[in-house]
Amino acid sequence: MAIEKLAETLLEKLRFITKAETVIGEPIQAGETTVVPVSRVSVGFGFGGHQNKGDTSASGGGASVDPVAFLVIKGDDVRIMPITKDSSLVSKIMDIVPDITNKFAKKPADN
Numbered sequence: 001m002a003i004e005k006l007a008e009t010l011l012e013k014l015r016f017i018t019k020a021e022t023v024i025g026e027p028i029q030a031g032e033t034t035v036v037p038v039s040r041v042s043v044g045f046g047f048g049g050h051q052n053k054g055d056t057s058a059s060g061g062g063a064s065v066d067p068v069a070f071l072v073i074k075g076d077d078v079r080i081m082p083i084t085k086d087s088s089l090v091s092k093i094m095d096i097v098p099d100i101t102n103k104f105a106k107k108p109a110d111n
């Protein structure tokens with residue numbers, strides 16, 4: 001594969017990985033509350049080649065997607081809930097589950 005084609009293919013794949021939907025996740029609706037996951041995308045790559053008697057080319061790379069926060073939207077109130085090193089994704093979700101569960105558990109007569 002010619003180095004130009006290799007670079008084109010690699011950059012096309014990177015565009016797919018780093019699209020906006022990867023950083024800002026699909027909104028999750030729970031009653032009147034919307035939760036939107038936010039992630040950090042890190043990408044590294046390299047490629048090289050030699051065109052002479054036998055074309056030689058190579059590429060390598062890696063990517064990671066790490067959750068960093070949640071946007072919690074309820075009416076006009078928007079809060080950001082960061083995920084820190086000392087708290088996991090699961091614990092952050094568990095922090096907001098009781099609020100969401102309470103919304104569904106209330107009976108119409110309770111309002």
